[in-house]
Amino acid sequence: MLKPEMEDGQASLTDPQFRADVLSGLERRPRAIPARWFYDRRGSELFEDITRLPEYYPTRTETGILRDIAADLAARVPEGSALVEFGSGSSTKTPLVIDAVRPSAYVPIDISGDFLRDSARDLSARYPELFVLPFEADFTRTLTLPRTTEASPKLGFFPGSTIGNLIPLAAVDLLRAMRGSLGEGAHLLIGMDRIKDQAVLERAYDDEAGVTAAFNCNLLARINRELDGNIPLDAFRHRAIWNDDRARVEMHLEATKDAAFTVEGRPFTIAAGETIHTENSHKYGPRDARILLRAGGWTPVAEWTDPDGLFAVILAEA
Numbered sequence: 551m552l553k554p555e556m557e558d559g560q561a562s563l564t565d566p567q568f569r570a571d572v573l574s575g576l577e578r579r580p581r582a583i584p585a586r587w588f589y590d591r592r593g594s595e596l597f598e599d600i601t602r603l604p605e606y607y608p609t610r611t612e613t614g615i616l617r618d619i620a621a622d623l624a625a626r627v628p629e630g631s632a633l634v635e636f637g638s639g640s641s642t643k644t645p646l647v648i649d650a651v652r653p654s655a656y657v658p659i660d661i662s663g664d665f666l667r668d669s670a671r672d673l674s675a676r677y678p679e680l681f682v683l684p685f686e687a688d689f690t691r692t693l694t695l696p697r698t699t700e701a702s703p704k705l706g707f708f709p710g711s712t713i714g715n716l717i718p719l720a721a722v723d724l725l726r727a728m729r730g731s732l733g734e735g736a737h738l739l740i741g742m743d744r745i746k747d748q749a750v751l752e753r754a755y756d757d758e759a760g761v762t763a764a765f766n767c768n769l770l771a772r773i774n775r776e777l778d779g780n781i782p783l784d785a786f787r788h789r790a791i792w793n794d795d796r797a798r799v800e801m802h803l804e805a806t807k808d809a810a811f812t813v814e815g816r817p818f819t820i821a822a823g824e825t826i827h828t829e830n831s832h833k834y835g836p837r838d839a840r841i842l843l844r845a846g847g848w849t850p851v852a853e854w855t856d857p858d859g860l861f862a863v864i865l866a867e868a
């Protein structure tokens with residue numbers, strides 16, 4: 551069924567996987583909906599806002615590290631490498647790597663053609679000489695990269711601690727898929743957030759201005775809009791909790807009162823105090839990070855961090 555898209559006036563189809571994940575996620579106990587569904591247009595804007603929050607240290611810390619390591623990186627990565635970015639490129643981080651290693655080509659890979667086209671257009675405008683080859687694909691699978699890059703060594707780039715949004719089992723699978731896609735002799739440059747003081751971690755995911763709360767709650771608004779739901783938004787609040795056993799910050803939507811609602815005609819109830827688990831953000835100590843990479847088929851060869859040890863950027867070899 552074609553549904554009117556309220557935000558931009560364009561018709562769009564609701565992703566059947568979104569429907570399946572929401573309905574099964576609300577039925578199961580504990581309730582959980584995958585974090586990938588945060589990123590509709592509003593969610594993506596809110597995430598951009600999060601990256602600029604004073605409490606959210608990962609983005610500026612990783613950017614600072616990448617800026618500092620340019621010369622070192624250039625010395626370690628083979629000349630003429632093709633830069634392969636997993637996920638649409640960020641406006642600030644990708645140029646730092648391009649400026650450092652001067653790649654022969656840039657291959658941004660994303661499942662969303664929209665994000666991909668935007669980032670490819672921006673990068674082409676900024677680097678008119680660079681061969682930009684956007685690749686619309688699901689990078690959790692092993693991919694055959696564009697043939698034009700066949701002869702070049704590959705440098706994979708996976709910044710932002712996005713690996714932390716996967717449970718370790720899935721993170722290992724993803725690292726293996728990346729190794730398969732990039733091939734023998736490739737390098738991977740990956741950002742991983744470190745374990746640190748619980749209060750610092752929880753504040754990063756529950757900021758004073760309430761932007762992360764809005765990001766989390768936007769998922770309910772999206773469900774109401776795209777899946778014909780009537781979830782009472784005022785019956786939920788944002789929670790960010792450090793789970794020490796699993797070394798991760800968890801985001802939940804907690805019911806503040808008993809509530810009953812329907813999604814696509816299916817009835818659901820939730821009691822005050824119960825939650826819908828919406829995101830995991832795993833943090834890795836130095837050894838944990840290296841073990842994870844090795845389990846994924848990569849050998850760490852260099853590691854950089856900020857002076858406070860908040861965040862790490864690791865270079866690994868296939």
Ligand code: AVI
Pocket residue numbers: 600608710711712713714715754755762829830831
């Ligand atoms: C995209 N990802 C790495 C972010 C994180 O830190 O886990 C998503 C995020 N969720 C809340 N704040 C930021």
